[in-house]
Amino acid sequence: MEAKSPLGAQSSIGPIDHYLADLHQRIAGVTDGEIATYIPELARADPETFGIAIATVDGRVYTVGDADHPFTIQSISKAFVYGYTLAEYGRDFVLSHIGVEPTGEAFNSIVLDEVHNRPYNPMVNAGAMAAAELIKGDTPEARIATMLGTMSKHAGRSLHIDESVLRSEQATGHRNRAIAYMMLNSGMIHSAPETILDIYFRQCSVRVSCTDLAVMAATLANDGVNPLTGETALDRDYIQDVLTVMNSCGMYNYAGQWSYEIGMPAKSGVAGGIIAVIPGQIGIGVFSPRLDAHGHSVRGVRVCAEISETFGLHVFRNHTNSGAVIRRELSGTVVRSKRVRSPQERSLLDDKGDLISVVEVQGGLFFGSTERLVRRVDAIAAEAEFIVLDLRRVHDADKAARRLLRDLLAWLRARDRHLVFAHLPDDGPLASLRDEMTADDDTAARVFDHRDQALEWCENQLIAEFDEGGDRTKFSLGQLDIFKGLDRDDLRVLEGLVRPMVFEPGQTIVREGDEANLFFVVARGTVTIQLRLDSENESERLVRVASMGPGVTFGEMALLDGGYRSADVVADERVVCYGFSVEQLREVGKTHPALFTTILGNMMRDFSERLRRANDEIRALEQ
Amino acid sequence: MEAKSPLGAQSSIGPIDHYLADLHQRIAGVTDGEIATYIPELARADPETFGIAIATVDGRVYTVGDADHPFTIQSISKAFVYGYTLAEYGRDFVLSHIGVEPTGEAFNSIVLDEVHNRPYNPMVNAGAMAAAELIKGDTPEARIATMLGTMSKHAGRSLHIDESVLRSEQATGHRNRAIAYMMLNSGMIHSAPETILDIYFRQCSVRVSCTDLAVMAATLANDGVNPLTGETALDRDYIQDVLTVMNSCGMYNYAGQWSYEIGMPAKSGVAGGIIAVIPGQIGIGVFSPRLDAHGHSVRGVRVCAEISETFGLHVFRNHTNSGAVIRRELSGTVVRSKRVRSPQERSLLDDKGDLISVVEVQGGLFFGSTERLVRRVDAIAAEAEFIVLDLRRVHDADKAARRLLRDLLAWLRARDRHLVFAHLPDDGPLASLRDEMTADDDTAARVFDHRDQALEWCENQLIAEFDEGGDRTKFSLGQLDIFKGLDRDDLRVLEGLVRPMVFEPGQTIVREGDEANLFFVVARGTVTIQLRLDSENESERLVRVASMGPGVTFGEMALLDGGYRSADVVADERVVCYGFSVEQLREVGKTHPALFTTILGNMMRDFSERLRRANDEIRALEQ
Known part of the structure; x- marks a missing residue:
């Protein structure tokens, strides 16, 4: 790709990058809207700046355009400060101070819920100031650190305040002063308005990129766990509250339309940022400074609408199965x-x-x-x-x-x-x-x-x-599958070869790699067949392949060609086995060929049955 | 259970029935609220009636209490008529007539969106009347049939109008007349108000039970497909629109609080019914006639709140994985x-x-x-x-x-x-x-x-x-796995026994159940091993077990004991095989015991390898 490519440095070039590049190119042609001017410093923004970032809940970040361009977070901060207050004070306390009802009015309206003596919701300025009052700290500096810490945890990096925007806000925020005094007048807040306004202006002046916004939104989408750092930024119990309020009030008096067409909990800021959250999937961050009549980034709304439509991300599009x-x-x-x-x-x-x-x-x-x-x-x-x-x-x-x-x-x-x-x-x-x-x-x-x-x-x-079979620790050789079909004389020959052997719990009966010169019948107790793996992790080094109890044979492959043991066999408890020397058996085979052929045939039938069972199991597991 | 049991007749007694019985008993103690009296006929309701029903998206219906008690649907009808208009006219047309913005006002408010010249949303009476105007039909009777048909499809049974409630509504609905004339005055509706009011009063007077409501809600939860009848009541494309508007406007000026605490798209009716929809999971129907200040059934709200809380059903509780x-x-x-x-x-x-x-x-x-x-x-x-x-x-x-x-x-x-x-x-x-x-x-x-x-x-x-192996259709017997380890003399003996055989495409080489007296080596072409099943369905009667090509043996189990074929083997194309007579081989075994033992050993090794592979595959499939 050329240097002019709109694809951010972080991206490798896959299908989604191509989609975003195309989307960015198309929407970059939209020049409707006006930059906010009521905070003079915001009016200096370059109207053409335009970035899009998508972060997945497992931490992949796709970016295009001016994804690292810094701007101030403004009202988007309200969602994170509100989450903080819920985690610190609990739902009931916060609800008694700040409502959750949409107002149908603009973000800076001075309507207050006089029935419940609280601002209508935490997404309008009044409610956000009431939330800012709840930020904890012994000193003004400590409270600012708390506020920055909360937002930084969501972003996965240290965020800072843009001092020149802050000064501009402080110098011109008279409407917000009016709202604060109205609330003080009715007892909705209790501190000096300037104290609250100071921290409120600072939270609005936090500098982010739209990549930051995408990660912050993805943290909400990921049940409060930052997908980059793995750190919990907000207890998952409160995620649904933050998302609900974003959904019903985050886009002010455009919330109904947004919810209908785009259907993602979202929050916009007057500097031109928008976040949108698709729970369990992604967070979206967009930045472009020209705003519509409701105070939302024109390109930002268009981008969210297209992504929602193209990928079917509306919250009431049902994927629950x-x-x-x-x-x-x-x-x-x-x-x-x-x-x-x-x-x-x-x-x-x-x-x-x-x-x-x-x-x-x-x-x-x-x-x-x-x-x-x-x-x-x-x-x-x-x-x-x-x-x-x-x-x-x-x-x-x-x-x-x-x-x-x-x-x-x-x-x-x-x-x-x-x-x-x-x-x-x-x-x-x-x-x-x-x-x-x-x-x-x-x-x-x-x-x-x-x-x-x-x-x-x-x-x-x-x-x-x-099982009514009674004591299965006593049996004659003729009852064993492997000796089935042998006549009395053959069995008598075999009985002469049997060596009874006793093993203590944990004792290794057969060791992987050893020469195979015996095969065994379990007479009493159980044994475990296990493989030794070449693993770093000690607990994974031994894999239990099978266990077997009385009447079962093992090590019979030795009969064929000797060779070496392919696994360990260990006594689970005190175990009695009958061992047969392969060499002796093969000698017998020369004098009694029919005996040896019968044993091989029995083994084969056993293998064939086990193979049939294994194939049945594969068929069942493949379903 | 005794006759007095609150468990409905439809239920078997499982854990969820017990939960609902307990819930019903507890909430039955709540006697707050007042029965609606502005429609005189509604005032006659028994305040103690109380039913709960839950329908799953696969059609299981749990009920408790007065789940079959009839009452009128009232404003709950608005959700289904709105869905109908979307399906009939498309989203853009409907949006131009009826907004989607919450009003923050009561259900019967006379505020209208004068900027867009439309009622604010379809859940308040004004918007619902504008939707009622859009119900199609050549005659008033045809329009009523259309309206009843839509609701009946959602309920999965034929619904009817309660004539005495209808007469009561018609006689007293003056506020709705005022709203209709206001809209006619500003051109938001175009028909005679009485025509619209007639169908609107009728849709409100449709008689349902809370079991019906649960099924209607479950139809919305199930992407528009009625889970009892399998019939599509509403195209799935419009489900998200209906649910969004229910979510933001369905509970009027209590919508924010409902959405925050309960978080289910819902709609209430003034007769005491409430529906709530959990997409992909369930529909809830509750009925109890005492209402709170917002016009919602007091017990109904309590039931939905408890079910949401107990089972974590809030829409922004993330289950997406x-x-x-x-x-x-x-x-x-x-x-x-x-x-x-x-x-x-x-x-x-x-x-x-x-x-x-x-x-x-x-x-x-x-x-x-x-x-x-x-x-x-x-x-x-x-x-x-x-x-x-x-x-x-x-x-x-x-x-x-x-x-x-x-x-x-x-x-x-x-x-x-x-x-x-x-x-x-x-x-x-x-x-x-x-x-x-x-x-x-x-x-x-x-x-x-x-x-x-x-x-x-x-x-x-x-x-x-x-593969650079070249032509694999020519090979000597000594190259076959099954004859490995035999010396030149042994092979010469075997060559005397070979019978080359040719099969045409589709020809059965070996048939299940036949006596096994030959085993085969494929020399050219491929064959398929298949099982015949006892199935009604012809296409399921043959199961392909395996296919094999040149150099592969089949039917070798015959060597052991003859017996019968366990599967069919069919030629896929023109196939050349080498066949060996088992009887002749066994005769040879008597004169050349080592030859026979070697073949059995080779088969055993082959089986052992196949068993090892099968066990590996089982281990992989079990992961």
Whole structure:
């Protein structure tokens, strides 16, 4: 691109940059409107300056034109100071001092809500001055620092006051003096008007670029967290209040039309800046100094209107999708824990696995989505006894979700159904859901870190409930799948080769990379197969691949060609195994070829069945 | 439950029913406010009547109390008649007749926007009468039928006029007559006031229950589609207009406070009804006749406030999650098409598979989510040559998404990258995205019905690009994996058993259920393995499991124990196979045991590798 390119330095050149460049070029042709002159210093602005910035809630900033050109924030500051007062004093106190009703009048009107003895709303000058009075600090300097600190947190950088604009405001702000005295007269403010006006003029004189404005707006769009710094600039509880007031009053007596056509909470400033907020998506900052009759930047309004129209960003354009809350449902007949089961257990789970249901939940849990989830789980519980909610893809759960899930838990418990949670962490946005689900010892839900553990627990419950196989720690070799079809003589040969071996808890039975010269049958206890990864993070270095209990064989690939172990096998508890020497078995193979072929055939059938199951699982997971 | 239960007959007793029953019981204790008396017939209402209904966008209706008690809709009708005028006349025409600016005045105020010569907005009586004038019909009866039809479509049942309330309105509506004559005087309406008043009084006298109101509100919440009937009551393009005006003007001079505390687009009626709309989630209908000073049902406001607070339903409480758009990314080294590849092809894809990237997209594609997707695909394209967008879980794509993806397509093409779409249907909400992506012959994206086809296409491109293996239709038996490790003598024995066989396109080579007495090596062409399902739907009866080309074996399980075929294998084109008789092979096994053991070992290794790959794929799919 040439130096004359309107694309800002921060941007790489993608589709959105091209869109913005084109938009900027077209709207730059609009020369309607007049620069504000009632503050003499503002009249010095270059009417052609024109910048656009869009910041996403994950911190990508797109800019075009004079995106770094400095100007004073003016009335846009009102939104951030109002947010500050809510966070410092709480909603009720602030509401008793400043209303939230639109006036239908201009920004500098002197109408006051005499019924409630408060200015109508914090976006008109009267309300903004009442808010400025609430800025805390022991000294005037401390209060200015508080005000600058609030705005700087939203912008993600230190903002400063434009002293020459400030002097100009101080010298000419007589209408605002009149409003302040009117409020003092009726007891809506209590400090000396000049004290309030000093901080109010200063908050209006804070110097920003439209890139700053976009980031400040994106901070509001991102639930109060600055997307560049990650710092919380405003508690998320108050975001809805600030956005509501911006939406109903931010554009003064043009608010209805703006809300209808553009539909983004917004605030304009008389120097030519506008911010607009699309919650959860982006913040927009535009600057161009020529104003319309309502005091809004002409190009700024045009830019916001085009962006809203082109990209469908109107707040009442519905993107909520309650129905997508269930990512998929999987039956326990298809998904299994990594626990390798004995043939009897496998067949029991084949038979009864549909009593376990895994529901993968996704997105945000709020009323609409959670109500659907609760309704669906209720229906599933007509058949299933264990319902695993896999929350791995849930990014948030609000109080509606917590309440509905708590009620569901109690509801299912009364019907002898088990609600089991997987991937419900004890920190982050889901922590309070976990607290809610485990608060009461008597009724607490089962909570597991991983779905595999949740599944294994449910399977174990089912096996305990239905298995009448008695003691599975005693069995003859002929009952093992791998020796199926061998005659009495063959088995007698094998029995001569068995070596009973005992391992203590935590002991490594087989080590990855070792030569493979034995294969094993578990006789008692369970073992875990795990992989060692080359990871920095110690807790990630061991990956549990599977666990197995009595009657299950492992290490049988050694029969084929010896080779090396591909994973560790560790005893979970005190474990008894039967070991077979591969070398001895292969020797036997030479004298009893049919025996060896039968064993290979059995292994093959087992592999084939496992492959079929794996392919079934892939098909299910691909849905 | 006993007959006295406040739970309506339609409800089953779940967590939400319990919540509503408790809410109803608590708010039933509130006896503030006065019944409207200016329409004498309304004064006859029983002040204790109290019903609540919530309808979800998928048609579940929760009710409690007097949810079926009939009353007149009154001013709530204004929202639906306004929607009708927008759909009939378009936004610009309606806007020129009726403004959208809140008045800050009561519902029956006689302030008119003299600057624009129109009533301020359609929610005050003046604006509603101007809207009523626009109801179409050749006769008064036809216009009434149009009006009733519009409201009935929203309610999902035929609504009727309460004649005694109508007579009472007609007899006493002098203030409305005054407003109408004021508007006629200034040219804001053009018909005889009595004609307009007649239809206006009738629309106010339509009899509904709060269950009806909930469904009407849910229709607005559901983009204009009635969730019970599936019928479109209002084109989705106008929903945002109706909701915006309800939000800014629906609660008159209490709108700011309502919007701040409750934050749902709403409309109240003087008979005691209120509707509230939570887009994408629910519609609420409440009825209780005692009114506050602003003319809103006291209990109705309390109910909406509690529901909003308890379940976090304020419109500026952000639930948008742009970040969840990417469900997961999968590399072509891990996910493969169902095409069974020869060893050479497999190793090429192991090596080059990461040039293919599959991106699973989910949820709604709107600006915020699509911008993230575009940014991520752009980053992936730095390495990958083929990017498959799997849209199976995308439920909608708006115009912002279409535009951004079209720009992305052009952008990637200029960099020699292939954007491939899977599961992009040519009907339903994604049809216009498909049109956009395939509009231009020169630059059209590749679009496949299934991901597997998209993957196979990408793999084939890669193989064509990198494979220098030459003609793979000629090979010796010793090159086949299954015969690896056999010596020259063994191979000579096998060559004596080979039967070359030719199959025509579409011919079945192996049929499910047949006795298995041959196993095959593909020498030329490709074959498809498919399952026959027991389905009503003919197109679902055949499921493609895999396809395979030269050098790949199939039917080898027959070697173990004969048995029966588990799937069909069909020739895709003219196919040459080498067939081996299982019986002959097993005979050879007796005389050459090492040969047979080697083949079984090779099969086992192949199965073991396929099982390992399948487990890798499961692990990847589980992420």
